[in-house]
Amino acid sequence: MNSKINFIQPEYLHSGHYACPGCGAALAVRYLARALGPDLVVVITASCWSIIAGMPPLSALKCPILHCPFPSAGAVGSGLRRGLDLRGKHSTTVLVLAGDGGTFDIGLQALSGAAQRNENFIFVCYDNEAYMNTGIQTSSATPFGAHTTTAPYPLFKKGAKKDIMHIMAAHGIPYAATATVAFPGDLEQKFRRARQIEGFRFIHILSPCPPGWGADSADTVELSRLAVETGFFPLMEIFEGGAPVLTYRPEKRVPLEQYLKLQRRFRPLELQQIETLQQGVDEEWERLLKAAGPV
Amino acid sequence: MPDVKPVLMQGNEACAEGAITAGVRFYAGYPITPSTEIAEYMAEKLPRLGGVFIQMEDEIASMAAVIGASIGGKRALTATSGPGFSLKQENLGYAIMAEIPCVVVNVQRMGPSTGVPTAPSQGDVMQARWGTHGDHPIIVFSPASVYETFYLTIAAVNLSQKLRQPVVLLLDEVVGHMREKVLIPEMGKLMVEKISDQVPPDWKPYDDKGLTPLVPFGSGHFYHVTGLYHDEFGFPTGEPAVVSRVLDRLHNKLEQYRHEITFTNYIGHKEPRVGIVTYGCTVRSARAAVKKAYWQNRWPVGLLSLQTIWPFPDKEVEALARQADIILVPEMNRGQLVGEVERSVRGQAEVVPLNRYDGEMITPDQIMEQLRRWLP
Numbered sequence: 001m002n003s004k005i006n007f008i009q010p011e012y013l014h015s016g017h018y019a020c021p022g023c024g025a026a027l028a029v030r031y032l033a034r035a036l037g038p039d040l041v042v043v044i045t046a047s048c049w050s051i052i053a054g055m056p057p058l059s060a061l062k063c064p065i066l067h068c069p070f071p072s073a074g075a076v077g078s079g080l081r082r083g084l085d086l087r088g089k090h091s092t093t094v095l096v097l098a099g100d101g102g103t104f105d106i107g108l109q110a111l112s113g114a115a116q117r118n119e120n121f122i123f124v125c126y127d128n129e130a131y132m133n134t135g136i137q138t139s140s141a142t143p144f145g146a147h148t149t150t151a152p153y154p155l156f157k158k159g160a161k162k163d164i165m166h167i168m169a170a171h172g173i174p175y176a177a178t179a180t181v182a183f184p185g186d187l188e189q190k191f192r193r194a195r196q197i198e199g200f201r202f203i204h205i206l207s208p209c210p211p212g213w214g215a216d217s218a219d220t221v222e223l224s225r226l227a228v229e230t231g232f233f234p235l236m237e238i239f240e241g242g243a244p245v246l247t248y249r250p251e252k253r254v255p256l257e258q259y260l261k262l263q264r265r266f267r268p269l270e271l272q273q274i275e276t277l278q279q280g281v282d283e284e285w286e287r288l289l290k291a292a293g294p295v
Numbered sequence: 296m297p298d299v300k301p302v303l304m305q306g307n308e309a310c311a312e313g314a315i316t317a318g319v320r321f322y323a324g325y326p327i328t329p330s331t332e333i334a335e336y337m338a339e340k341l342p343r344l345g346g347v348f349i350q351m352e353d354e355i356a357s358m359a360a361v362i363g364a365s366i367g368g369k370r371a372l373t374a375t376s377g378p379g380f381s382l383k384q385e386n387l388g389y390a391i392m393a394e395i396p397c398v399v400v401n402v403q404r405m406g407p408s409t410g411v412p413t414a415p416s417q418g419d420v421m422q423a424r425w426g427t428h429g430d431h432p433i434i435v436f437s438p439a440s441v442y443e444t445f446y447l448t449i450a451a452v453n454l455s456q457k458l459r460q461p462v463v464l465l466l467d468e469v470v471g472h473m474r475e476k477v478l479i480p481e482m483g484k485l486m487v488e489k490i491s492d493q494v495p496p497d498w499k500p501y502d503d504k505g506l507t508p509l510v511p512f513g514s515g516h517f518y519h520v521t522g523l524y525h526d527e528f529g530f531p532t533g534e535p536a537v538v539s540r541v542l543d544r545l546h547n548k549l550e551q552y553r554h555e556i557t558f559t560n561y562i563g564h565k566e567p568r569v570g571i572v573t574y575g576c577t578v579r580s581a582r583a584a585v586k587k588a589y590w591q592n593r594w595p596v597g598l599l600s601l602q603t604i605w606p607f608p609d610k611e612v613e614a615l616a617r618q619a620d621i622i623l624v625p626e627m628n629r630g631q632l633v634g635e636v637e638r639s640v641r642g643q644a645e646v647v648p649l650n651r652y653d654g655e656m657i658t659p660d661q662i663m664e665q666l667r668r669w670l671p
Contacts, residue, residue, distance in 0.1 A: 046409070069378060069408065071353060106325070106353035134326035137334065138350045149331075150324070150338040150350045 009034055017060030019052040022217025024207030024224060025126040026052055027181040029061065029097065032124065032203075035191035040093045042066070043080060045073035045107060047099030048133045048209075049126070073098045074110035078119040085120075093195060094121035100141035101131050104162050115171040115200045122194050122201045125164065128209035136212045143232075144280070145273050146213075146265045156269075160280065165204055165238065172241035174199040178233065180206045182224035186235060186247055193237075206233045214264025226259040231285040236292070244292050256281055299478045306470040307332035307374075309441045309477050310400055311340070313448030314372045316479070319398070320346030321371040323360035325353055325379060328412040329468045330402035333374040354379035358386040361397045365390075366520060368511030370452055374400035377419055378409065380426065387461055388427030389522045391545065394459040394501065396509060398451045401463060402471040403575075405654045414654030415468035417575050417627040423463045424605050430542060432549045434458075434556055435605035437465040439578035441475035447558070447602060454556060458548050459509050465604070467627070469576035469656060499527045503544060549606055556603055559611045563589045563597030569669055570619035570644070572612055572636055574601040576656060577625050583659035584666065594670045604632060609639035616640040621669055625649040625657045 012033035019026035025048055033040065040063045044050055050067055054060040068076040077096035084092050098107050103125035111123060130148050131137040138148040140162040151157050168176045175197045179187040187205070194201040206227050210217040227233035228248060235248040256278045260266040269277075304312065311333045314322075322341055324334035334350075341348045347364075351357040357373045364371040375383060380401040390397050403419045405411035419426075423435045436451055438444040444466060451462040494510050500518040501507065510516050519529030524538045532538070549556060563585050571581045578600040588596040599615050601608055612635075616622055622644045624633040633648040640646055649665055651657045 050409075067409070071382070101326075104352075108352070131326045134328055134331050135335075137326040137331065140352060149335045150326070150348070152335070152339050155338070155342060 010038070012038070012040070012062045014060050014062065016058055017052050017054055019048065020209075020211055020217070022208075022210040022215075022220040023048070023052070024181050024205075024209065024220050025049060025099075025128060027220065028126050028179075028187070028205045028207050031181065031184045031187050032095075032191045032205075033061070033063070035188040036093050036095060036122075036195055038063075039091055040095060041080065041084075043068055043073060043077050043094065043096045045096070045098045045102040046070040046133070047097075047102050047126075048128070049097050049099070051133065070102060071106045072110055073102050073107050074112070074114035074119075074123065077121045077123065078114045078117065081119055081121045096121060096123045098123070098125055099132070100125060100127040100129060101139045103127070104141045104164055105139055112167075112171065115168060115173050115202065118173065118199045120199055122191075122203065124203050124205060126205045126207040128207045128212055129161070130209075130212050132209050132212040143277070145260075145269050145277055148265070165236070168202040168204075169238040169241045169244075171200070173202060174240055175201040176203070176238040177247075178204045178206070178235055180224035180228055180233060180235070182221050182228060183235060183248065190237065190247075212265070214267075215262055219262050223259065223262055226254060226262070229254040230256045230259045231281050232256060232259055234285070234288055236288070244288060246288070246292050249295070253285065299480050301476050302479050303474055304441060304477050305332060305472060305474050306438075306441045306444050306466060307402065307472065308336050309445040310374070310448045310464065310466065310471075311336035312477075312479065313445040314398070314452060315340060315344065316445075317370065317449040317452035319370040319372045319452055320344065321361070321364035321369040322347070323349045323351045323357040323364070323371070323373050325351050325357045325375065327354070327376045327379045329404055329471050330374045330376045330379075330400065330466075332471070333400060333402075354382035355386065358383035358399065361399075362386060362390050362393075362395050365395050365397050365509075366512055368513065370396070370456065372398040372400065372452070374402065376402050376404045376412070377406045380419060380422065384427040387463075388429060388431060390461040391427070391431045391433065392429075392522050393520045394509070394545070395461070395520070396455040396459050397461050398448070398455055399461060399463050400448075401465055403465060403467040411654045413468065415576060415627065415656065416652070416654065417467060417577065417631070418652070419465060420604060420626075420628065420631040423465050432460070432546045433605050434460060434462045434549065434603070435465055436462065436558070436602055437574040437604050438470055438602060439575055439600060440470065441473060442477050443602060444470060445477050445479070450558070454552075456509070458506065458552060460548065463605075465575065467576050469579075500529045501525060501527045501541075503527060503540065506548065553606065556606065557608050557611070558602035559608050560600045560602065561597060561615070562600075564595040566595060567597035567615075567619045568595040569597075569621045569623060569666055570615040571596070571598045571623045571625065571662065572601065572615065573598070573625050574604050574632065575627075577627060580657050580659045581625060581662055584662035587659065587663060588666050588670070594666065596666060596670070607632075607635045607639065609635070612636055612639040613641065613643070616644040619644050622646045623649055623662070623665055625651075625662055627651055627657060
């Protein structure tokens with residue numbers, strides 16, 4: 001796996017953005033913008049990134065941005081792509097940036113529609129596992145066991161996290177992938193690959209949120225790494241809805257507890273609940289290995 | 296009263312607490328600034344009271360779930376702000392048509408669209424009236440304080456149950472996020488209208504004769520609930536005579552109970568030369584202005600504050616217009632309710648709008664400045 005980063009390349013996300021310290025989403029967009037290059041237009045649905053992009057006179061993200069209403073990201077992206085195409089601007093990359101709410105919940109209908117029509121743009125979900133911009137409310141991306149302000153202690157999120165990768169892959173889209181900021185080389189490579197592909201591309205980025213997860217802002221990369229090493233968030237690619245291709249296989253998976261204990265949102269999880277979570281990850285991992293087949 | 300305790304609370308909390316006091320045990324919500332606190336409060340409180348809080352996947356779903364819960368026999372409420380209120384409109388219209396009691400709270404923020412999510416506004420007055428399509432009736436309350444929010448929420452829940460009519464509670468960011476003293480009675484003291492368990496023998500779900508109680512599903516009565524025009528048993532019909540009768544009934548029940556729906560309050564001079572008509576958080580500034588103009592300066596000024604804005608309290612406004620030469624209508628929009636005031640006044644007084652739409656409140660000084668145009 002290529003984990004080298006070329007630091008001498010143009011940046012499109014500059015300092016002075018509005019993200020919290022240690023924001024995984026800001027880092028992710030910095031890397032992906034590098035990979036997608038200057039001819040980029042971005043559609044952002046209501047999410048933390050509505051704020052992060054910055055306010056006048058300074059915008060931290062140096063490309064045209066269309067902030068669209070919450071449920072509409074997939075549809076606005078579709079229209080924008082077709083509009084550009086009609087004007088012959090085929091080389092311009094359309095990137096739709098949505099949080100987990102704008103992807104898993106309110107945005108799912110428009111997303112599914114765009115995927116089914118195989119619209120030619122890249123949809124990125126930066127997944128911080130709750131509605132962070134309005135103050136940490138549960139979303140269907142929130143993992144089992146986490147506390148949020150709408151599942152306050154002693155309550156916790158009951159259901160499991162929605163498996164968005166398989167939902168998207170089931171649409172038979174040309175390209176679906178997962179990425180994290182702990183593997184920037186891998187992330188950039190996936191975006192460069194996505195750029196070459198025609199049709200609907202979906203990339204799911206796990207993006208740690210220090211205030212929302214109750215984590216140290218210095219731990220964002222560590223958490224992203226642990227999510228992958230524990231098998232909680234496997235790095236993979238799925239082409240044409242086929243078998244998943246694992247882009248990173250940890251030699252020995254780290255116990256999930258190490259990932260959970262860095263986050264206050266999982267405290268105090270009973271041993272039994274940790275086991276439930278671990279068991280879920282184990283089962284999913286086995287299923288994934290089986291589907292992916294031997295290396 | 297020994298069983299009433301003063302509590303310092305936020306407007307959004309008072310709304311949630313009022314709903315709980317009125318017996319709401321179901322909340323379906325979706326986060327949106329500046330109404331999120333209502334969802335958070337309900338998420339914490341309802342499970343302890345044996346109620347249900349569901350975090351829904353979007354605004355449309357939260358309105359729809361409230362309708363479902365109401366037909367299921369639970370008092371239900373949801374809260375949102377402008378963009379979410381837009382999404383809820385189709386289901387709101389459905390609830391009006393199918394006569395399903397529910398309460399929708401809209402903590403107004405500066406629009407249109409995303410607008411300024413953290414700034415107050417009174418821009419949704421007409422949306423609350425006409426947001427959903429069709430020639431429908433609606434009840435809309437607009438509280439001016441945390442205290443009013445608590446009691447109007449209770450009234451909203453009770454009236455929606457009694458009249459089988461959705462009620463919109465139009466808060467604004469100022470009232471929603473302000474903290475004030477509220478006197479909270481003991482639980483259950485203010486729960487007036489109960490969903491009737493005692494079903495009359497000749498019960499029909501959509502009876503033409505007066506009010507018919509909602510009998511929830513699962514009570515042994517089989518009936519249809521539909522957004523189509525329907526006969527008295529709920530079965531769809533396109534019969535012209537039935538269609539107009541249904542729409543008339545929807546409107547008539549509000550007219551018949553107008554005295555229970557209409558809340559207004561008048562303070563100031565008995566025979567005012569200038570009358571101020573306003574609602575929501577703007578009442579606070581108007582009250583401060585009247586304090587100065589009337590109680591200090593003895594100017595002939597009065598304030599008619601409207602807690603109910605739809606159906607519009609036209610009789611009350613007209614009564615004021617018979618006294619006053621000038622009616623001043625301060626609003627935090629480009630002039631929405633002022634049109635209704637003009638219609639009700641019927642030329643008996645000059646109606647002067649005072650508008651502000653920069654995301655800031657109208658100040659008492661702004662109102663005083665206007666009053667000085669006509670008074671010493």
